[in-house]
Amino acid sequence: MTSTARPHLNRRLAEFGTTIFAEMSALAVQTGSINLGQGFPDTDGPEEIREAAVRALRDGRGNQYPPGPGVPELRAAIAAHQQRRYALTYDPDTEVLVTAGATEAIAAALLALLEPGDEVIAFEPYYDSYAACIAMAGGTRVPVTLRPDGDSFRLDLDELRAAVTDRTRLLLINTPHNPTGTVLTREELTAIAELAVERDLLVVTDEVYEHLVFDDAEHIPLATFPGMRDRTVTIGSAGKTFSFTGWKVGWVTASPSLVSAVRSAKQFLTYVASGPFQYAVAEALALPDSYFEAFRADMRAKRDVLASGLAEAGFGVFRTAGTYFITTDIRPLGAELSQGGDGFAFCRALPERAGVVAIPNAVFYDHREAGAPFVRFAFCKQTGVLEEAVKRLKALAG
Numbered sequence: 419m420t421s422t423a424r425p426h427l428n429r430r431l432a433e434f435g436t437t438i439f440a441e442m443s444a445l446a447v448q449t450g451s452i453n454l455g456q457g458f459p460d461t462d463g464p465e466e467i468r469e470a471a472v473r474a475l476r477d478g479r480g481n482q483y484p485p486g487p488g489v490p491e492l493r494a495a496i497a498a499h500q501q502r503r504y505a506l507t508y509d510p511d512t513e514v515l516v517t518a519g520a521t522e523a524i525a526a527a528l529l530a531l532l533e534p535g536d537e538v539i540a541f542e543p544y545y546d547s548y549a550a551c552i553a554m555a556g557g558t559r560v561p562v563t564l565r566p567d568g569d570s571f572r573l574d575l576d577e578l579r580a581a582v583t584d585r586t587r588l589l590l591i592n593t594p595h596n597p598t599g600t601v602l603t604r605e606e607l608t609a610i611a612e613l614a615v616e617r618d619l620l621v622v623t624d625e626v627y628e629h630l631v632f633d634d635a636e637h638i639p640l641a642t643f644p645g646m647r648d649r650t651v652t653i654g655s656a657g658k659t660f661s662f663t664g665w666k667v668g669w670v671t672a673s674p675s676l677v678s679a680v681r682s683a684k685q686f687l688t689y690v691a692s693g694p695f696q697y698a699v700a701e702a703l704a705l706p707d708s709y710f711e712a713f714r715a716d717m718r719a720k721r722d723v724l725a726s727g728l729a730e731a732g733f734g735v736f737r738t739a740g741t742y743f744i745t746t747d748i749r750p751l752g753a754e755l756s757q758g759g760d761g762f763a764f765c766r767a768l769p770e771r772a773g774v775v776a777i778p779n780a781v782f783y784d785h786r787e788a789g790a791p792f793v794r795f796a797f798c799k800q801t802g803v804l805e806e807a808v809k810r811l812k813a814l815a816g
């Protein structure tokens with residue numbers, strides 16, 4: 419065989435050839451649609467934090483390679499944030515690592531902690547980089563399906579326990595959960611923690627939406643549970659919390675030996691990133707509680723606009739307790755409008771039919787049939803944009 423006869427993309431990654439986001443964003447542009455597919459805000463974060471980045475850049479702070487673990491100011495601010503919010507104590511020098519967004523933190527953690535063949539349990543539907551990173555690390559993913567239960571998706575704890583084998587190395591948790599909007603409860607987290615301790619598992623927990631929880635939902639870091647602090651890699655990010663997704667500043671907090679392992683992989687991925695932005699994020703993390711409360715209230719109001727509009731348009735709407743996504747069930751729209759309950763077909767046709775782009779949740783599943791009728795909409799957009807999207811979707815339903 420010649421080098422051109424063999425597929426260029428290797429077997430580990432063959433199934434991850436192109437993301438749905440590329441296809442759907444291209445469709446949005448072609449059709450002039452409102453893009454509620456990809457989750458990024460259409461308004462920048464706080465002006466004073468933007469100015470802090472400009473100041474750092476002008477003052478020559480971070481324009482050259484910052485220190486490998488992250489600039490000391492940011493590591494101190496991350497440790498202070500974990501202390502202030504959750505009474506979790508981390509040493510900024512040995513237990514905090516700054517990464518190129520949560521995306522790199524996830525990749526580096528899996529590359530560092532897995533041996534080939536190790537099993538990783540993750541909830542499906544899952545964030546799209548999990549499956550690809552487990553594959554790049556040579557691990558085997560074992561999905562545990564979150565299932566609709568009343569107005570939200572829930573974890574079946576018996577199914578989770580049954581998924582653990584002698585080859586399980588790690589639980590990959592995400593709460594608040596993208597795309598379902600589920601926030602794991604104290605009871606669920608207690609059971610997960612007990613299982614991790616009993617079976618001696620590592621836990622990597624993606625908590626990028628920690629500040630986006632609504633109503634009576636509460637975000638409780640897994641690292642706060644008994645026996646968890648030293649087996650848990652907690653991942654956070656400035657992108658979602660401060661509405662600067664382009665800055666790519668994320669972080670890991672964990673025990674010295676876990677941070678040191680993750681750093682070993684991280685140093686050969688990006689080495690370092692986002693120098694001046696690290697100083698700005700250090701200031702952002704120290705913003706008063708009023709910032710976080712106003713941000714949450716604003717996103718909750720946007721959630722309510724989109725959720726009630728989708729319900730009026732005839733969708734089944736699941737309750738979003740956290741994140742900035744709403745998962746809907748298209749089947750109540752009827753067989754014809756919902757394309758027989760096929761989320762893929764529905765989302766491919768929606769831009770042309772209604773001028774709105776959404777994402778079929780099936781792309782986040784191994785068991786695609788379990789996700790077939792569900793479609794995700796993002797509400798981190800200006801209220802006027804959401805209202806216009808709702809108007810278009812209502813017109814679709816007639």
Ligand SMILES: *Cc1c(COP(=O)(O)O)cnc(C)c1O
Pocket residue numbers: 518519520521522545592596624626655656657658663666667668
């Ligand atoms: C957006 C997102 C990320 C990526 O965060 P970055 O800091 O932009 O890399 C990771 N996990 C989840 C669940 C997300 O929604």
